Amino acid sequence: MKNLERVEKIAATYNKLITPYDEWYKANKWIYDLEIECVKKALHLIKKETGYVNAIEFGIGTGRFASYLHNPEEKINLKFGMDISLEALKIAKKRGCIVWLADMNSVNFKPGIFNTFVFITSFCYLTKYEKANILKTLKLHSENTSSFIIVGTVPGETPLGQIYSQQRNYIEFFSHIEEFSTSEELINLFESQSAKFVKYWGFKIVDSDSSSSIKEEVNDFTVFLFKLE
Numbered sequence: 001m002k003n004l005e006r007v008e009k010i011a012a013t014y015n016k017l018i019t020p021y022d023e024w025y026k027a028n029k030w031i032y033d034l035e036i037e038c039v040k041k042a043l044h045l046i047k048k049e050t051g052y053v054n055a056i057e058f059g060i061g062t063g064r065f066a067s068y069l070h071n072p073e074e075k076i077n078l079k080f081g082m083d084i085s086l087e088a089l090k091i092a093k094k095r096g097c098i099v100w101l102a103d104m105n106s107v108n109f110k111p112g113i114f115n116t117f118v119f120i121t122s123f124c125y126l127t128k129y130e131k132a133n134i135l136k137t138l139k140l141h142s143e144n145t146s147s148f149i150i151v152g153t154v155p156g157e158t159p160l161g162q163i164y165s166q167q168r169n170y171i172e173f174f175s176h177i178e179e180f181s182t183s184e185e186l187i188n189l190f191e192s193q194s195a196k197f198v199k200y201w202g203f204k205i206v207d208s209d210s211s212s213s214i215k216e217e218v219n220d221f222t223v224f225l226f227k228l229e
Contacts, residue, residue, distance in 0.1 A: 003130075007084055007103050010125060010176045014061075014085035017172065022062045022091060031205060031221070035152065036068055038201040038223040039120065042150045043069060043076050045199065045225060046116055050146055056114045057081035058104040058134075059122025063092030065152075066118075070096070078118065105130055111141045120152040124177050128189075135193035142228045149195060149226040156180035160205055160220040186224060195226040 014021065025032040047053050052075040057066050060081025070078045082102040083089050089099045102108075104122065117138050126134065138149065154161045161180045168174045181189070187197045202222035 003105070003127075006176070007105075011084040011086075013172050013176060015087040018062065018085065018087040018091070021088075021173070022064070025064050032064070034203045035120075035221055035223075036065065038203065038221070039065060039118075039150060039152060040069060041201050042148075042199075042223050042225045043078070043116070046148045047075060050115055051075065053077060053116050054114050055080070055116035055118050055150075056109075057118040057120065059083055059119060059125070060092055060097060060099060061085070061088045061120075061122075063095040063097040063099070065120050066092070066097050067095035078116075080114075105134060107134065107137045107141065109141070112145050114141070115145055115147045116150065117147070118150045118152075120150075121154075123151050124153055124180060127178050131189060132193060135190065135195060139194060139228050147228045148198075149190070149228065151186065151224045151226070153186070153222060153224070154180060154220060155183045155186070155222055157182040157184075158220050158222075183222065183224075190224075190226045194229050196229050198225040198227050200224045 043053050043055070055078040057078065057080070060066055060083050063081070066078045066081050069076065079096065080098050081092065082100050082104060083092070084101065084103055086101055089101060092099050104126075123131065138147070154164055156162070156165060156179070164174055165180050168177060183200075191197060200222055203220065205220040
């Protein structure tokens with residue numbers, strides 16, 4: 001399947017199902033809160049090293065993460081983002097995000113503007129070639145600056161990753177995912193493109209009544225932090 005056709009199919013799915021997609025975060029607030037906490041830890045580590053965060057989110061969706069984590073008082077700027085779903089962007093815009101309709105493979109902005117690139121459950125939609133290509137592009141956009149990449153995903157070796165992989169043929173959202181990379185595969189890919197692995201934060205998803213707290217282990221949803229060198 002050609003890339004444009006695949007992108008159009010993904011966009012059509014999210015445009016059609018954007019309401020249940022966005023409502024999922026409300027129905028599963030305990031998971032959303034832990035996901036937010038993981039990403040926040042990564043952002044604060046970047047701020048500690050660079051003094052500020054000026055980020056863009058690839059696959060910003062309805063702006064659930066960007067709108068919550070954007071905090072100018074703490075010098076964490078996360079209000080910019082792109083997505084291929086127009087219906088998702090309409091909601092993100094209402095949440096105060098600055099967005100544009102674009103495929104993340106078509107990165108086109110002035111080098112040095114952003115020091116952080118964020119992918120929350122969006123990196124897995126890329127093919128292996130696209131993943132390597134976008135990392136090369138981000139490296140070019142980070143020339144002469146200290147830049148970081150945050151990837152929030154469900155690693156393929158985790159219990160939830162294995163369940164999701166088995167459901168790819170039955171759940172419309174998952175049917176477009178190229179693969180659920182394992183933690184090792186993801187780290188190897190990034191390091192092959194001169195993106196040094198820094199740290200990860202993850203938590204285990206047990207059930208909807210869980211009161212689980214953040215654990216320093218790769219389990220189910222995990223946020224990986226990489227530094228472009």
